[in-house]
Amino acid sequence: SRASFRRRGYDPVRLLARAAALPRPARVLVNMHERASQKTLDRAERGTNLAGSMGAYRVLHGRRFLVLDDVITTGATLSEVVRSLREGGAEVVGAAVVAATPRHSLGLSPELEISSDSGT
Template sequence: MASLLLGAMLGAALDAWAVLLPVSCAGCGADDRALCLICRSALRPTLHRQQLVDGMSVVSAVSYEKVARRAILAFKEQGRTDVARPLAASFATAIASAVAGRVELVSIPASRDGFRRRGYDPVRFLLRRAHLPRPSPVLSASHERAHQKTLGRHERELNLAGSLAVTGQLAGRRFLLVDDVVTTGATLAEAARAVRDGGGEVIGAATLAFTPRYFGDS
């Protein structure tokens, strides 16, 4: 009964807010919601586990398609930070599932162009919204990378090879890599390579979403 009352109160509050600041659902385009209830439910995590070619385990919360893809693109490319909370909740579930013992989070450094265009780092934004620790600043870009979107698996690997370096000594420290979307795994593999070369231990990775084009259900 209490949950029904809370849901009704939340719906009424959202209706009132929509009158003042009308928005459309980032998942389906319906009026008056950042994410409608149906699209919000589509973002609930269904954990997907996979292994990259280097043997590293990756846990992802959702498949990067349909509602999830539209919501993530809205967050990353259209400044729709109003959808960050449900995305962050799913991301946090994947991270919690991947954590084993005492670890530090480490994210991929955002490109200069991406940060300038958005005004924020999507992964760090989601971590803050999920009330998770800040990622340790142990990685830096050693050179600029070409845009990845049009590149295939092998081309991504070549583009990323040697693109990341560590900042400091990592011996005796354990890390979980975190990223928003894993496509081919090339970015995570390069990050793992850099951390290991710096003396750190990589226990695995967690992402908000995975691309089913390269990774089917498992």
């Protein structure tokens, strides 16, 4: 988010894309409403907090996306991003994250069709 960028001074997703020699990440989603900080929320609360919170601000038909994120905790943000892109007409070809928090199992929604690879 922009607030996270201001706080950190850098965008970890842009750094990931640059390190992987991917094109600059597209800004195609907008926040539809304010949401609470995710830090203290459990899995169910995160899902509720994020449900319908994002949307595509332009038509994405025919466009393909690889979703990048720095850390996955419950998968709620990733699920909402994928839902929003697909609702906007995009094809999501996959997702990549650098790290997963150990306190929760991922338990991603089956419709995401994303596999976890620990690299071992």
